[in-house]
Amino acid sequence: MCWCRNPETKRPYPKKACPKFKKPGHAKWYARFDVPTADGKRRQVRIGPFRTRAEAQETLRHEISRISYGGVPSAHKITVESHFNDWLARQRPRLAVSTFADYERVIRNIVQPTLGQVKLVRLTTHHLRCLYAALGADGIESNSSVALMAERLAPSKTGPDAPKRKGTWKYPLSAKRIRKVHSIISSGLTHACKTGLIAHNPAWNAGLPKMVEEPALVWTEPRVTHWRETGRKPATVMVWTPEQCGQFLDYLQETRDRHYALFQLAMTRGPRCNELTNLLWRDLDLSKPGIITIRGTKTPRSYRTFHLGQGNVAALRRWYRVQEQERWEAGLQWTHSGHVFTNPRGEPVTRNALWHRFTRLTAAADVPPIRLHDLRHCAASLGLTAGTDLKVISETLGHRHHSFTADTYTNVMPKSDREAADAVFDIIPRRAA
Structure with missing residues (x-):
């Protein structure tokens, strides 16, 4: 609930009765903290909104700890989609044309639909494990997070008997292909660690499927x-x-x-x-x-x-x-x-x-x-x-x-x-x- 009062009764509104309740960010918790500046002037950063006070306090502690190790103060506003788009543009000069096209397909058809709107600082190993499970799942599993990932991947999915379209894959992906997707995601997150956007790489220990190398055989x-x-x-x-x-x-x-x-x-x-x-x-x-x-x-x-x-x-x-x-x-x-x-x-x-x-x-x-x-x-x-x-x-x-x-x-x-x-x-x- 919020702390707005009825102008006629001067009493607080009952729960969810405030006319401003449906506005984004209203009746939510925010946190402020000071960040270091080069000129010595005071600068405060506001983070939020959060549903509960405990969530705001936990995020505040995480942000202060991250910035104390050299993190960027405004990183909490960056989404996974915006970071990977910026990272991909920076990688283009050093990548071969075919390699860049592969990176672009993975980010556009896999990363953006599933994790694009997640704040980069809130991305966890659990997100990536659910994504890899959805990529390798033959059907939708009971885990709600995996099912949500599979639903978001539907536009890039090609049926087993249908001809493959450009920019799509036939699911489930092989273990080798999932590891390729993981290597691209891990590279982007490693760059985020080096530039101070995140404190650690959530791609570590993401639970990759076991890959069995099939030997070549002679006809x-x-x-x-x-x-x-x-x-x-x-x-x-x-x-x-x-x-x-x-x-x-x-x-x-x-x-x-x-x-x-x-x-x-x-x-x-x-x-x-x-x-x-x-x-x-x-x-x-x-x-x-x-x-x-x-x-x-x-x-x-x-x-x-x-x-x-x-x-x-x-x-x-x-x-x-x-x-x-x-x-x-x-x-x-x-x-x-x-x-x-x-x-x-x-x-x-x-x-x-x-x-x-x-x-x-x-x-x-x-x-x-x-x-x-x-x-x-x-x-x-x-x-x-x-x-x-x-x-x-x-x-x-x-x-x-x-x-x-x-x-x-x-x-x-x-x-x-x-x-x-x-x-x-x-x-x-x-x-x-």
Whole structure:
């Protein structure tokens, strides 16, 4: 209730009878406190409204403690939405275009609808745990907070059988995707801690789902037979055998596919898809023995230089002549982008276009399906089969640590393991049959 009085009776209004009761902030508790200033003049900050006196006192103690450790006095007015929008704008110059687009999608479609109106200083670990539970929940759970989060996520939700729309995800999200969302939120909140907006990062110990790494499998004959009978892949990440790689490249060469050089380079040397689409002619040296420089941004080791191999040099030279012919035919409509892999108008080929084309080509070549990114796994497995040192493969692929390469690819075509298996039988004495 408030302390307003009836002008006629001079008595306080009964509970909720005041005509001003429905106004925002009326009959609420506020708190004031002094904040330090550079000029020494007194400055007071008001925080509120609060429903009870105890809530106002608790928040007041929290604000005084936060400011005493160097916090910003006006941080209690900042919402999660305004902070993340400001943080995202500051991150744009240092992020790659695709990375920034991913950050923007997460903030616009996940963070803003669910947590956007929450005051930044009042954001807790419980908020984030409920959000991650809603992202990973197959249905609405009994927890009211999780159900509310799921309801706010509805506009960005795509049904399991419906085609995916731009800016949406098919829920429930995988554990890997939820961890990606968490990393973006945690980065934004870490910046808030460093700038004094909040005293601690609520993203710590947010209860992330356990992520099980699915190993890559090789398309052996039994697995290919099972796929042809059922139409189901044994695993998400699949790798072609050398024979299947040759079958696919032979089909591209026979049909004179315009992206033969691209797919062969991806299959044999393993650059990432974005690294291929952003590759420039100035980063290639097609004289013997052939050198390529990858200006990657994923990790510090993704910026690397390695040899192409004579097969890739010959394919890229042929593609250069084809591109020059297309440039001459396009005339003034040609886009001088300087990119290696382009469409007939000179525009850089997009990842989505490559994905659709690769899917059609694998079906036409009658080879089992793999993802476009799995060509990178093929490059690693072919290198292992050829006896290339694991450290060389790791440096060519641009991995951060050599141990990651060993943990990921030693189960794919393990030549040393096969030799070890045969060696065991060689040392077992047996009676002659």
